[in-house]
Each structure stands twice: as structure tokens, then as C-alpha cells.
Amino acid sequence: MSGPQKKIVKRIRIDVDKCNGCLGCEVICSASHAMPKYSSNNPARSRIRVIREPLSDIYVPVFAGEYTAAECAGRDKYIIDGKEYEDCAFCRAACPSRDIFKEPDSGLPLKCDMCESDPSLDEPLCVQWCLADALIYEEVEVAAGDESETVAELDAGLQALAHKHGWPKVRDAVDRMKKN
Ligand code: SF4
Numbered sequence: 001m002s003g004p005q006k007k008i009v010k011r012i013r014i015d016v017d018k019c020n021g022c023l024g025c026e027v028i029c030s031a032s033h034a035m036p037k038y039s040s041n042n043p044a045r046s047r048i049r050v051i052r053e054p055l056s057d058i059y060v061p062v063f064a065g066e067y068t069a070a071e072c073a074g075r076d077k078y079i080i081d082g083k084e085y086e087d088c089a090f091c092r093a094a095c096p097s098r099d100i101f102k103e104p105d106s107g108l109p110l111k112c113d114m115c116e117s118d119p120s121l122d123e124p125l126c127v128q129w130c131l132a133d134a135l136i137y138e139e140v141e142v143a144a145g146d147e148s149e150t151v152a153e154l155d156a157g158l159q160a161l162a163h164k165h166g167w168p169k170v171r172d173a174v175d176r177m178k179k180n
Pocket residue numbers: 028029046047048063111112113114115124125126127
């Protein structure tokens with residue numbers, strides 16, 4: 001009898017102790033997502049942002065995660081080396097209550113895409129550019145789940161587009177793409 005199905009998940013492990021706050025990851029991520037590619041390097045377009053506290057030698061890279069349409073009701077407090085960080089400092093979500101992880105021109109949410117490209121890269125660009133080895137690329141085998149996570153991502157993305165442009169324009173765009 002065959003066991004549960006497995007799938008490979010790509011992830012980046014963060015070793016906060018090794019991060020020196022150089023911001024190389026922000027530079028390469030934003031440059032590779034610029035249009036045209038590598039035409040600019042505005043960190044506001046980066047899918048990774050580094051929380052920096054140079055006086056305390058604290059640097060924490062945070063990857064852009066899921067978009068959330070409403071700000072959450074809960075708040076976390078972080079105290080590191082005696083310094084209290086603002087409620088949302090290390091959150092990965094793009095959300096209505098702050099500007100981080102939003103495309104500066106359109107306001108659309110940003111999410112790390114693991115540098116998916118064709119041909120694929122050996123490692124994501126931020127990992128390649130992190131000379132301090134604070135970002136470690138891994139491929140791990142996990143049990144295959146259902147498709148609900150992917151569908152939820154799709155829903156969130158469509159809702160964000162509709163919020164920005166209205167459903168009629170989103171429908172028109174989908175119709176146009178189907179014809180191509
Ligand atoms: S994996 Fe790629 S898309 Fe994600 S933060 Fe790193 S450079 Fe940006």
C-alpha cells in the first residue's frame with residue numbers, strides 16, 4: 001500500500017544572528033522585480049525588508065507573505081534587548097493599516113515569489129546576494145495537502161485587484177487573457 005503523497009516545498013531559513021543589515025537582499029529583490037528588470041532598485045518594491053536597529057546591532061529580515069484585506073484585531077509586542085518594537089514590526093502580511101509590502105505605484109500587495117523563473121535559479125537571488133549566509137535556501141519534503149491554500153491565495157489576489165480597479169476591469173482583463 002502506498003503512503004501519503006509528498007511534495008517538495010521551497011523555503012528560506014533566516015539566521016537572524018548572522019544578518020548584518022547590509023540590505024543587499026532588498027537591493028537585488030527590488031531590482032529583479034523592477035519593470036523593466038534591473039532598471040531600478042527601489043526597496044519599497046522589495047519582497048524582503050530588513051528591520052534595522054544599528055545601535056543595538058539588531059537586524060531582522062522579513063519576507064512578504066500573504067495579503068490580508070482587513071487589518072487583524074490582535075497585536076503582538078516584541079521586546080528584544082530591552083527595546084520594544086511596534087506592534088506590526090515583524091508581520092509578513094501586506095494589509096490596509098501600513099505601507100510595507102505594497103507596490104509603491106499601484107498599491108497592490110507584494111508577496112515573495114521565491115524568484116520563480118524559467119529557467120529556474122539554483123537559489124533565490126536574495127540568498128545568492130546574502131554574503132553573510134543569513135538566508136539559507138532549503139527544499140523540504142512535506143505531506144501533500146489539498147488545493148485550498150492555493151485557492152485562498154488566488155482569492156486574496158483577485159480581491160486586491162478588484163479593490164484597486166473594480167470587478168468589471170478585472171473581468172475584462174481575464175476575458176482578454178483568455179482570448180490570447
Ligand atoms: S526569494 Fe526572490 S522574490 Fe523572495 S524575497 Fe528573495 S529575492 Fe525577493
